[in-house]
Amino acid sequence: MDRVGIIGYGHMGSMLVNGFLSSGVLGIDEIMVASKRQESMDACAAAWPGIGIARTNRELARQCRLIIITVRPQETRGVLNEIASVMDGDEHVVSLAAGISLEDLEGLFSGSVTRVVPTATSAVGQGTTLVCHGRQVGMLDALRAEGLFSSIGNVALVDEVNLPAATLLSSCGPGLLAAIIEELAGATARASGLEAGRALALTTEMAAATAAYLRETGKTPGDLVEEVATGGGVTEAGVQRLRERLPGVFDGTVAAMLERYGTVGK
Numbered sequence: 407m408d409r410v411g412i413i414g415y416g417h418m419g420s421m422l423v424n425g426f427l428s429s430g431v432l433g434i435d436e437i438m439v440a441s442k443r444q445e446s447m448d449a450c451a452a453a454w455p456g457i458g459i460a461r462t463n464r465e466l467a468r469q470c471r472l473i474i475i476t477v478r479p480q481e482t483r484g485v486l487n488e489i490a491s492v493m494d495g496d497e498h499v500v501s502l503a504a505g506i507s508l509e510d511l512e513g514l515f516s517g518s519v520t521r522v523v524p525t526a527t528s529a530v531g532q533g534t535t536l537v538c539h540g541r542q543v544g545m546l547d548a549l550r551a552e553g554l555f556s557s558i559g560n561v562a563l564v565d566e567v568n569l570p571a572a573t574l575l576s577s578c579g580p581g582l583l584a585a586i587i588e589e590l591a592g593a594t595a596r597a598s599g600l601e602a603g604r605a606l607a608l609t610t611e612m613a614a615a616t617a618a619y620l621r622e623t624g625k626t627p628g629d630l631v632e633e634v635a636t637g638g639g640v641t642e643a644g645v646q647r648l649r650e651r652l653p654g655v656f657d658g659t660v661a662a663m664l665e666r667y668g669t670v671g672k
């Protein structure tokens with residue numbers, strides 16, 4: 407009854423199973439998985455021999471006290487509705503779904519509910535998982551959930567009102583930055599003849615080094631621009647062009663994402 411159940415074995419579900427088991431925060435007999443397609447469950451069983459696979463979400467809910475739902479937002483209400491009938495109210499449900507509020511979740515399940523937003527980069531132990539507990543979550547349950555997620559990176563407690571903006575940065579952010587890296591490398595390769603794979607490798611290493619430099623020195627991005635952009639030099643020409651165009655691009659990007667956040671679970 408005290409196993410951790412993970413419903414959904416997609417990008418997030420598999421990342422959490424791998425992270426919790428690889429870090430040792432859970433043993434193989436302390437975790438159970440259920441997913442929709444047999445192929446997903448077979449993949450999980452092949453990756454982690456001996457792991458508990460439930461045939462149905464209800465079977466999982468009957469055997470686990472902490473239940474982490476990693477299905478898409480539009481599927482989350484259905485799954486919670488399905489398992490609520492076999493739960494006794496003592497369980498702690500953790501939902502990863504973007505855009506589904508604690509109020510919505512608590513309307514479907516009367517026990518403890520927490521919203522959690524991991525990030526794909528947790529797969530390499532980097533990045534921040536956002537955590538927002540509902541009012542009914544007791545201290546022990548809160549600490550247990552936070553302890554689990556801290557095994558795959560940083561954990562930050564966030565008020566629900568700030569969850570959309572924080573999600574956009576910490577969880578959608580890797581996707582945005584990856585798209586920027588792709589464009590910068592691609593444009594450089596197109597303009598210069600530098601081999602595309604080489605350009606991407608150099609750009610990826612540069613992005614990691616830039617983040618490490620800002621994090622370790624505590625300098626602002628503006629400080630670094632000033633250090634790199636020699637007066638009248640090459641970087642200055644590029645930064646000037648970006649500063650003319652990027653505010654509009656990013657205002658539009660953020661607006662589109664926040665608008666989608668408001669409808670994604672409907």
Ligand SMILES: NC(=O)c1ccc[n+]([C@@H]2O[C@H](COP(=O)([O-])OP(=O)(O)OC[C@H]3O[C@@H](n4cnc5c(N)ncnc54)[C@H](OP(=O)(O)O)[C@@H]3O)[C@@H](O)[C@H]2O)c1
Nearest residue numbers: 414415416417418441442443446476477478479502503504
């Ligand atoms: N991707 C991210 O970086 C990220 C970050 C933070 C939060 N999230 C949130 O995490 C959730 C999952 O995102 P994802 O990217 O991992 O999506 P995904 O790759 O599409 O995974 C969703 C999984 O849910 C499973 N599923 C669907 N209906 C089900 C049901 N009725 N019962 C059991 N399993 C079912 C599917 O299983 P089958 O494969 O068996 O069909 C699928 O593998 C979303 O709510 C998203 O908002 C995602």
